[in-house]
Structures are given as structure tokens and as C-alpha cells.
Amino acid sequence: MNFNHLFEFLEELQKNNHKDWMDAHRVRYHNIRDDYLKWLMQLDVELSEIDSDYYPTPKKKILNRINNNLLYHPNKPVYKDHFGAGLDKRPNTSDFYIHIGINESFLGGGFYTPKSPTLKSIREAIDYNGEVLKAILNKPSFKNTFGEMMDDDMLKTSPKGYTQDHEHIDLLRYKSFAVTYDLTQSDVLNKDFKNKIKKVYLEMLPFRRYLNKAVSV
Template sequence: MARKVIFEFLEQLSKNNSKEWMDANRAYYEEAKNELINLFEPVLASLKEIDPRIVQPTARKAISRINNNLMFHPERPTYKDHFGVVFGHGKGLADFYVHLGTDETLMAGGIWHPDSARLKKIRTEIDYEGHKLMKTLNAEPFKSWFHFYTEGALKTAPKGYSQEHEFIELLRLKSIAAMRPITRKDILSVGFHDMVIESYSAILPMIDFLNVALLDDDGKY
């Protein structure tokens, strides 16, 4: 299957993570990226049938840069060991993410480490409307497929909230995001397209809940 080149390229990049290697293998990189585009272009078309609010116009635009940001993290290697594909409603809002890596493959949705202003808005929404979010989290197939990121969660209640709050476990979170582990075999299978669509459909109510919290009455962030 042609899309195997996506992982073959990433494995070689992980062993030869340097600008010199990338410059010498630019055609190899473009081949892998083109296969990624071919994989996700029909996926994006199907996702937009479900959710026309998705802002990415093409699969190419949905692919994250493979370069690491060395200005803020100089200790990181020059290039990532994965491809990331993001579909969402706009910058700063909750979105849907597919991670294709050498060691880890997954689908996820939500908002990762929002700044204090956005986190405050989300906690306010959970405080008032947490039962709506819990309905999504307890629904199938979300409950079977996804689990929440709890790393870095507060050990106590955030300021202004009681330890006895009905939704205290959600209020403690610093990232409101859930992930579904998948395998490389899943990505290489003919059923991957449908798997992405089904996963997006399952997590979309959570994404909508978060974006309602973040957007004002005019629909602006």
C-alpha cells in the first residue's frame, strides 16, 4: 500500500534528524506528505458534510509543520517524529487531531493547555452546564473509544470552586481533551476513512461544548 511511505519516511527521519538529511531527502519528504494528503483529502470532504464549520480548505492546509519550534524549545530535535493533521473551527478553539507517529498513533479532540483566560471560560461553562458535557462523556461510543488526558490536573479545587462541586474532576483539568488510541494497522486499513468520521462524530459534541464556552454571542473568539 502506497501510504506505508508515511511511516517509512518518519522512521528514517527519526534516525537521521538533521537539516542536512532533510535537505538531501526533500523529495522523499514530499512523497510521504503527498500520500498523507491523498489519505486525508477524502476524509476532509466527508467531515465537512458532517460539520461545514471546519475551516481547513484542503488536507494540505490541515497538516501541521514538521519542524519543531526551536526558539522556545531549543532542546528538541530539528524535526518532529510524527505528522499531525488538525481539523477545527478556527484558531484558539477546540479542534480534532490525528497523530501519525513512529511510536504513537491516535485521534484526539478538545483543547490542549489553554491559557488562563480560555480555561476560566471553560470552567465557568462546566460549572453551569457540566451535565451537558457529562452526557457526551458517558455516551457510547465516546465512552468506549476515548479517555481524558488528566496529566497535570490540579490536586485541589481551582480558585472559586468547592471541593464538593459536582464536576470537580473536570474543573481540575488543565487540558480538556480526550484521545482514542489507534494502531498503524488501522491507518493503513481500508476502513481508516470511516474510523476517522465515526470518531469525529463521537467527539464533536464535546468540541461544541468547549467552543460555546470560548465564543461570545456574536460567534467571535
């Protein structure tokens, strides 16, 4: 996979973000997309070799659409500035997300703004054994890799059904349970990129397993 070609395409697309340009470069887009999909499918196989509980991702579900959803976000550009891909996509569990773009690239995982039933299940797990999640989050190698969980739109008070003095109130206030690892363009272009992904995947695995168990019981 030549990621230089991917970045070059995305840069040109953002300068010409309209259907006429995309139609004129449709073959080029499909060639890059297909190359990247093959690369991801190989990564899918390699991740299954290091995780005994890995869920092989169906080919059609790996890559997200490059079109923005203008129905709900009419002011967004027609096309995204990145390629988004999800792996280990077992239904109703967290996935492992790869975001390669011209403005930002990162690896992510967990649940970002989950629906109410999922969030309720995670909070119930924290109420039961939140110390397990805290141990995962506070592990030095985990903190060095991801820092803190994403704290978008955290509650300022306790969620319904929990008191302000709950021993895990700091976790219960989260509305997303997700972490990210930032990538530079140099990281993506490096020949060791796949190994970096696998290292981050393994570091994130206990966190995702805790969440997956929370929503499966």
C-alpha cells in the first residue's frame, strides 16, 4: 500500500470537494480505496493471529463511506478528508478504529457517545467493579499510550441512580468510553506502521474487553 498516493488524493479532493471532480477521478479513487482495503484485510488477518478472541471483519464493513451525510449535516463538505476503517467489529461491541486523514490521523477504540442502553450497561459494570477499569486506565503503559479517556460532554453531576459520593463517580460521569492514539503522517508512511498498529491494538485490548463484557451481560 502506497500511503503517499492516499494522502495526495485526499489533499486534491479537499481542494476540489465536489461531485464533478470526484466523477472525473472515480477510477483513481477506487484504485486507492481497493489497495487500502486489501491492506486492511491483511491487517485483519494479522490481528486475528495475536488476539484469540478476534472477530474477523466482513470485507464490506471494513471501510466507511467517503461521502459525508449531508441530510443531517448540510453544511459539511460533500466528501470527507479521511478514510475511516473499523476492525474487530463483532456486533454490539466496541470496534477498533483507524482514521487516516490529511488533518488528523489516529487509532481509536471503545464507545464514543453510545446509545442509552449501552451507556447504562457500562455504568452498571462500573458500579459493580469499577476498580478493574481504573486499574486498566491507570496502567503506566496504557496512560503513556492513550493518556485519558475522551471527556466530551461529561456530566457535571451524578447520573440518574448514582450518588455524588459514589466511589467511582469520576468514571460514571463519562458519556463516552473511548481512547485514541494520535498518528503523524510519518507514522503512517513508515514501513513499520502495521507493527505500530498491532502494538496499540494489544495495549487497548483489556480496555475494550472490559467494555465488551459490560455490554454483553
